[in-house]
Amino acid sequence: MTSHDSEPDAGSTRPFPLFPASRDGGRGHVVVRAIKTGLVMMLPIVLLGSFSLMLRSLPLPVWQHFLEAFAGGLLPRLLLALQYATFGLLSVYLTLLVSFSYAQSDKHPEALLPQAPITSLVCFFLLIGFGDERFSLDSLGINGMFTAIFAAVVSSLCMRFFQRRKRLPVFYSEGSDIAFNNAVRAVLPSFLTIGLFALGNEGLVLAFDVSGFQDLFIRLAEACFGHLRPSLFSALLYAFMTNLLWFFGVHGTNVLEGAFQSIFAHPGLAPDAAVFNKSFFDVFVALGGSGSTLALLLAVLAFSRHRGSRRLMAVALGPMLFNINELVIFGLPVAFNGYLLIPFLAAPLLCTLTTYFAMSVGLVPPAGDAVAWTTPVLLGGYAATGSVAGSLLQAFNLLVGVAVYRPFVRLLDREKDRQAARGMRALVKLLAERQERGLPPDLMRAEGPPGVLARMLAADLGHALNRGELELHHQAQFDSAGSCVGSEALLRWPHPVFGFVAPPLVVQLAEESKRLGELERWVFTEAGRHAAALRERGLPAKTCVNLTPSTLYDAAFLDHLRSKIAEGALRPEDLLIEITEQTSLLFTGESSALLKSYRALGFRLVIDDFSMGHTSLKYLQDNEFDMVKLDGALVRDLTNPxxxxxxxxxxxxxxALRFAVLAEYVETEDVRRRLENIGVTLYQGYLYSPALPFERFATFVEARAGARPEDGPASGRRL
Structure with a gap:
């Protein structure tokens, strides 16, 4: 099932410069990776909070009446409790997760875990002014996200710095376990880190008369607006700042509420007073929430090639219709995603301009009525203006947003392709290294990203088997006269994200997920179907099919073949069972009997990668095998005497023993001629063709047969 040919590497492009790639080929700087990983790890919490908020806030009188009437108002209380337990503490969770992610990325994570996350949490509480009379519980939720990230990153960096100072005293307790010693070792770095944060925050309190870093951050954000009055400029600045804060994980609308009230809630006699109000921004600019993310959702569903992104957007569609977009902000994620920064800011700015123009010239009535922020798109436009023109303006703004997001969705797809390729190369490398060292691969149990990727691929492989998404390609085999005499069936899995997955990796994942037998039964059945189709078209039907030792020695698989032969689904004379020489080293008396059973059914046996092994010679002497394929290393090194x-x-x-010899990796005419001169007359390799999908393979063989002059029987030995 595995292949000897290789897929060319996809061309790479430079990553988006906002977050440059790290030297180790990772996704970017370790800090940015830790932040993005922390945001993604919050996905279950955000998902629960989003649906709780959506169900509690649906602007339908019938639904709201049902909530209040059912079980004495139990549902609203339950949904509110879930909302407080998720969104109400989101900054606390983010602090712990970002610090944890950063610690895990360290070369010695045991030195930072679990002390670093706890230390970061203490630092976060210091920065939000916990205990101060001006402290607000909102700082524990979305409003404190920036402070949470700042505390997690800076405190983790400090912890790491102090942990590596050799001059600091390190205390160990003889006879104690490792966890205790790690905790004791972290005491001084934790004290120093927390002390620095406490002193720094107290300095801000004294210098600026604020409750802490968080309070200062909000005041600075509001200070950007000074004494602005309602105007197009102030509206654009407000839209820009609100969404910029959201991009960095901060609830921009809440943080800038004071600025909004001072500018737009009391417009006085300003000429734009009838245009800019809360409904202007909530209904026509924040389509789906901050960043006009409903447009992003539609762009991903329409243009993204990545099934995972489309699935997330499909899940987020329900909350997004009611302008609840936290699932996308923190799940895709949009926050701290350099590939989406420009459209996330540009789409709301363009929507602000189009809405201002449409209302200023009278195409759409001004948004005069207060509309609940959870009112769905199209309905909200009508409710705010009392006109269908309001709904049409929302639809137009959505199209503008989709057009803005479209090229960046494609750019993000390409970056995900690069990430996927790096992850796949690392997983294949891990498999090869463990096999070379004679260790069990155990890919699904591997720690870190390789293990996560292996488990995900194993699940996807199961779905691919169930949905018929696997393919069987064929690489032609020729004799010395240029006639096609057969082919080798090669497994191909075109993964929607990773492209074609390396066949050895597919086999290993199938084995670890207990689906190898199912996979190889499918391969044999498909190879038999292809052979029958080739025979009907008058083409060589002989097909080599690889078999792993576990399936080869499985009596149940032999029974499966018997049943398929009885049904007429397989013709054993068309199929050659191919095993590696390493597999033959495992042969016993019992396995020899099984080989005879395969031969008794009419199958012929082939040894792959043959290089004169003692056990293989024994079975050749006993006439167990009909053909050997030369070890590729011998063919590649043919110039070596x-x-x-x-x-x-x-x-x-x-x-002497009357078996055929076939050479793989025949890539040039010079190699083929050298092989023919020493008696090898069967060939397989790129000189003739790579592995091709079945229809292309059949067409290729027909074309070769039609182009070759009728020069009599082939001089090479037939399969």
Whole structure:
């Protein structure tokens, strides 16, 4: 099932410069990765909070009456409790998760875990002014997200710095366990980190008369607006700042509420007073929430190639219709995602301009009525203006937003492709390293990103098997006269995100997920179906099919083949069972009996990667195998006299014991000619064709047969 040919690497492009790639080929700077990982890890909490908020805030009188009447108002209390337990403490969760993610990325995570997250949480409480009379519980929720990220990152960096200072005393307790010693070792770094935060925050309190870092941050954000009055400029500035704060994980609308009230809630006699109000921004600018993210959702559903992103957007569609977009902000994520910064800011600004123009020239009535922020798109436009023109303006703004997001969704797709390729290369490398060292691969149990990727791929493989998404390609085999004499069936899995997954990895994941038998039964059935189709078209039907040891020695698989033969679904004379020489080392008396059973059914047996192994020679001597495929290393090293002599010996042995010899990796005419000169007359490789999908393979063989002059029987040995 595995392949000897390789897929070319996809061309790479430079990553978006906002977050440059790290030297180790990772996704970016370790701090940015920790922030994004922390945001993604909050997805279950955000999902629960989003749906709780949506169900509690649906602007439908019938629904609200049902909530109040059912079980004495139990549902509203339950939904409110869930909302407070999720969104109400979101900054607390983010502090812990970002610090944890950063600690995990360290070369020695045990030195930072679990002390770093706890230390970060203490620092966060200091920065939000916990205990001060001006402290607000809102700082524990979305309003405190920026402070949470700042506290988590800076405190983790400080902890790491102090942990690595060799001059600091380190206390160990003899006879204590590792966890206790790690905790004791973290005492002084934690004290120093918390002390720095306490002193720094107290300095801000004394210098600026604020409750802490969080309070100062809000005041600075509001200070950007000074004494502005309602105007197009102030509206654009408000839209820009609100969404910029959201991009960095801060609830911009709440943080800038004071600025909004001072500018737009008391417009006086300003000429734009009839245009700019709360409904202007909530209904026509924040389509789906901050960043006009409903437009992003539609752009992803329409243009993204990544099934995972589309699935997330499908889940987020329900809350997004009611302008609840936290699931997208923190789940995709949008926050701290450099690829989406420009459209996240540009889409609301353009919507502000189009709405201002439409209302100023009288195309759409001004948004005069207060509309609940959870009112769905199109309905909100009508409710705010009392005109269908309001709904049409919302639809137009949505199209503008989709157009803005579209190229950046494609750009994000390409970055995800690069990330996927890096992850896949790391997983394949891990598999190869463990196999070379003679260790069990155990990919699904591997720690860190490789293990996560392996488990995800194993689940996807199960879905692919169930949905018929796997493919069987064929690589042609030719004789010395240029006639196609058969093919090798090669498993291909075109993953929607990772492209074609390396066949050895597919087999390993199938084995670890207990689906290898199912996979190989599918391969044999599909190969039999292809062979029958080739025979009907008058083409060579002989097909080599790889089999792993666990399936080869499985009596149940042999029974499966018997039943397929009885049904007429398989013709054993069309299929050659191919096993590696390493597999033959595992042969016992019992396995020898099984081989005879395969031969008794009419199957022929092939040894792959043959290089004169003792056990393989024994079975060749017993006439168990009908063909050997030369070890690729011998063919590639054909100019080496020792490799050439080994091949000559194999050919001599083949003539004496009457089995065929086929050379793989035949990529040039010079190699083919050298092989023919020493007696090898069957070939497979890029000189003729790579592995092709079945229809392309059949067309290729038909074209070769039509182009070749009728020059009599082939001089090479037939399969």
């Amino acid at each position: 020792r490799s050439r002599e080994i091949i000559v010996s194999i050919v001599s042995l083949a003539e």
